[in-house]
Amino acid sequence: MNSGAKRWLLLAIVVAFVTSCFSASFNRYYLGVAIDVGISTIMAVSLNLINGHTGQFSLGHAGFMAVGGFTAARLTLTLSSSAPPDSAQGIALFVVAMLFGGLTAAITGLAVGLPSLRLRGDYLAIVTLGFGEIIRVVFQTSETFGAATGLTGIPKQTTLFWAMSVAAVTVYVVACLVNSTYGRGFIAVHDDEVAASAMGISPTRYKVTAFVIGAFFAGVAGALYAHHKQVLKPDGFDFMKSIDYVVMVILGGMGRTAGVIIAAVLLTVLPEFLRGFAEYRMIIYSLLIIALMLLRPQGLFAFQKKSQTRS
Amino acid sequence: MTEFFQQLINGLALGAIYALIALGYTMVYGVLRFINFAHSDVLMLGAFAAYFLAPVVQSAGTGASVFSAIFIVVIAAAICAVIGMLIEFLAYRPLRQRPKLTVLITAIGVSLFIEFTGQHKAVFGANTKPFPKLLPESTINFGAVSMQSNDVVILLFTALLLAGLWLVIQHTRTGMAMRAVSFNEKAAVLMGVNINRIISFTFGLGSALAAVAGIFYAMRSPGIDPLMGMKPGLYAFVAAVIGGIGNLPGAALGGLLLGLLETFAGGIPGVSNYRDGIAFAILIVILLFKPAGLLGRIQPEKV
Numbered sequence: 078m079n080s081g082a083k084r085w086l087l088l089a090i091v092v093a094f095v096t097s098c099f100s101a102s103f104n105r106y107y108l109g110v111a112i113d114v115g116i117s118t119i120m121a122v123s124l125n126l127i128n129g130h131t132g133q134f135s136l137g138h139a140g141f142m143a144v145g146g147f148t149a150a151r152l153t154l155t156l157s158s159s160a161p162p163d164s165a166q167g168i169a170l171f172v173v174a175m176l177f178g179g180l181t182a183a184i185t186g187l188a189v190g191l192p193s194l195r196l197r198g199d200y201l202a203i204v205t206l207g208f209g210e211i212i213r214v215v216f217q218t219s220e221t222f223g224a225a226t227g228l229t230g231i232p233k234q235t236t237l238f239w240a241m242s243v244a245a246v247t248v249y250v251v252a253c254l255v256n257s258t259y260g261r262g263f264i265a266v267h268d269d270e271v272a273a274s275a276m277g278i279s280p281t282r283y284k285v286t287a288f289v290i291g292a293f294f295a296g297v298a299g300a301l302y303a304h305h306k307q308v309l310k311p312d313g314f315d316f317m318k319s320i321d322y323v324v325m326v327i328l329g330g331m332g333r334t335a336g337v338i339i340a341a342v343l344l345t346v347l348p349e350f351l352r353g354f355a356e357y358r359m360i361i362y363s364l365l366i367i368a369l370m371l372l373r374p375q376g377l378f379a380f381q382k383k384s385q386t387r388s
Numbered sequence: 389m390t391e392f393f394q395q396l397i398n399g400l401a402l403g404a405i406y407a408l409i410a411l412g413y414t415m416v417y418g419v420l421r422f423i424n425f426a427h428s429d430v431l432m433l434g435a436f437a438a439y440f441l442a443p444v445v446q447s448a449g450t451g452a453s454v455f456s457a458i459f460i461v462v463i464a465a466a467i468c469a470v471i472g473m474l475i476e477f478l479a480y481r482p483l484r485q486r487p488k489l490t491v492l493i494t495a496i497g498v499s500l501f502i503e504f505t506g507q508h509k510a511v512f513g514a515n516t517k518p519f520p521k522l523l524p525e526s527t528i529n530f531g532a533v534s535m536q537s538n539d540v541v542i543l544l545f546t547a548l549l550l551a552g553l554w555l556v557i558q559h560t561r562t563g564m565a566m567r568a569v570s571f572n573e574k575a576a577v578l579m580g581v582n583i584n585r586i587i588s589f590t591f592g593l594g595s596a597l598a599a600v601a602g603i604f605y606a607m608r609s610p611g612i613d614p615l616m617g618m619k620p621g622l623y624a625f626v627a628a629v630i631g632g633i634g635n636l637p638g639a640a641l642g643g644l645l646l647g648l649l650e651t652f653a654g655g656i657p658g659v660s661n662y663r664d665g666i667a668f669a670i671l672i673v674i675l676l677f678k679p680a681g682l683l684g685r686i687q688p689e690k691v
Contacts, residue, residue: 134489136496192676200675202492203423203625207668210622218661316618320500327493359504366497371482374490 086249093241108237112305114345115240116298119247121325121341122334123294128323129332130255131287132267133194134202137209138295138322141182143314144212145296146303147222149178150231153304157232171234175243175300182296183289185212190288194281209319216311227310228303235305243301247294252334254290263287267332317359324362327369330376339378390532395651401539401608403647404546408601409624410631410639411553412594418570418634419590422488425495426475427598428621429502430468432614434599435519435606436512437464442520457522461603465596472595473588481584506614516611522603542604549600550640553593557636562589570634619664623650626671632684641682 103111124138152174161167193204216222223229254260262283265273270280303309321344329340348358369377409431416424441460449456479498483491507514526537557563565586568576577583605620606612627646631638646667653663674681 132489134492192672195676195679200629203622203629204668204672204675207622207626207671211665211668214662214665320496323493323496356508359500360508363497363500363504367479367494367501370490370494370497371479374486 083249086245089245089248090242093238093245097236097238097241109305110346110349111237112235112240112301114342115237115244116302116305117322117325117341117345118244118338119294119298119301120322121329121337122244122247122251123291123298124322125326125329125332125334125337126251126255126263127287127291128326129330129337130251130260130267131263131284132331133284133287135205135288135291136202136316136319136323137189137205137207137212138291139314139316139318140205140209140212141186141292141295142299142302142318143216143309143311144185144292144299145178145182146299146309146314147216147228148181149174149296149300150228150303150309151222152177153232153234154228154230167232167234171232171239171304174304175239175297178300178303179293179297182299183293185296186289186292187285189292190285194284194288206316206319209314209316213311213314216314222311223309225311227308227313229308231303231307231309233304233307235301240301240305243297247297248334248338250290250294255334264332320362324366327366328377330378333376333378336376336378340376391655393533394535395655396648397533397535397539397543399648399651400644401542401604401647402651403644404543405601405604405608405620405643406624406627406647407640407643408546408549408597408604409620410628410643411550411636412598413625413628414631414633414636414639415566415590415594417628419566419573419587420480420484420491422480422491423495423625424480424591424594425492426498426502427594428617428624429499429506430472430475430595430617431598431602431605431621432506432612432617433471433502434464434468434595434602435612435616436506436614437467437599438522438603438606439517439519439612442522446520452521452524454523460522461600464603465599468599468602469592469596472591472598476588476591481587503614503618512614514614516613518611519606519609522607538607542607545600546604549597553597553636556593562586566590623667626667630671630674630681632681635681635683638681638683 120138120142124135127133127135127138153170156170157167159166189205189208193201193208216227217225255263262273262278263286265276265278266280266283273283274280325340325344326337328344329335329337348355351358409427412427412430413423416422416427438460441463442456445456445460446452449459475498479494480491483494506512523538523541527534528537528540557566565576565581566589568579568581569583569586573583576586601620601624602617605616609616623646624643627642628639629642630645631640631642633639649666649670650663653659653666659666678684
């Protein structure tokens, strides 16, 4: 499994690199959509680690994306005068900014996770939702991050290569983590917390770990997003954006990485082609959630049966 | 000092609204052990019911009078009670034996469905609509303290509703059955309680209270829109958790606390920008030190 996964990762990065060499000749609009797909994949797969594999319910994933995006963009904006975007320093700065965004998001994730992950289910959902809102309020009032207008003029650094290879790395890390000996703990916490703690697995520790790793990748995705759209507004990271990613995870099947990737691609590409029906999008989303929960709670793209079935 | 009393009345009126909503959350949690995310949208529907009813009722009667206002509130509450029971019957009842997370996700789906259907231009439309005057408004001067008549009405009416609710739950057979289901569902069934009827009743009661709260909230705000329920819904939920979810006096207490907190924090320059964050910060602190809320009891976990 492991060496196979490594080969897939390498293949994905090579494909991303090769296609990005030709990206100059692509239609700019479709190129933008393709980058969006990469970012959505990172968000959905990292959220799947928290909501799917570990069985928690976070409604504030967009908040971590905001933390990563804003801090990374602030960093590049402050230093961009000494490192022009096209130069090697510019690219190095971008990589540093991505990591910086990921790390600040991970630290925020730790700060959020430690108190709130002692709660479960519905409490956790509302606390993460609340934290997402707090993060938004903080960015909205902070002058450093442009207050309500947000940050503008962020250098365009995100290419197809970066979006796709970070997505590949995210999928790889999450898949390897969950399939490792250590990572079985996440699934144990998901299946039965009491039994897991009886086996010497600390549920809180695993939950916080999942939260921090998920937040890290959400932060990196936020950095990619900031350097893709070049404009960041606090309003863009509200509750509804978190819901977008939650829908991807539910549709793909909680805890099914492949299904979640399919859902992330579909739910990013479809709205672009259905612009005429934009006002119906959220109505359809909500009906989809209800119908899925009533008829197919394991997710639309979960074909493989899990080894253990729970009622 | 005058300002303090004015803020106090303001905060109490807002807190009363939060308390009414929080009671709905807490009652549903008591019988079903899950958070009805769609509760905040029932509140919005209550306000919209009053918005559409008011011109009809007021043109038939004598304009904005006490009687027309009571009539509007009662009909809106009845409509919302039916909607609440329908939501339970269609979306939650088929899932009763499923994991709680499934029901929670469904509740979020129902909430989004109501919000976005309401925002569609063929339904309510996304723009803010001015809420009609239900009562003749005036300013009551009490010494140097002046208060809005609406706030006084809200406080009095909420006190009446809370007393009524307490009577229903403590002194009627249905109320006793509700307490029984909340205490131990299986034992209640063995004692001959019709559980479906009780859960339905609970949703109806909670939704009717939410409708009243929605109308009160609309009376105090400049206008109504399909997303108006989100903020009071979230605050009321925080109130229910702070008071100890499943605990009725706790919900009322939490609501009043949050209403006062929001009003007083809004008056302090510098803090007012972070007002929305403060409620959640307090929620987190309380959950850390008293995970069952102020008045709740910790239930030991059994395998």
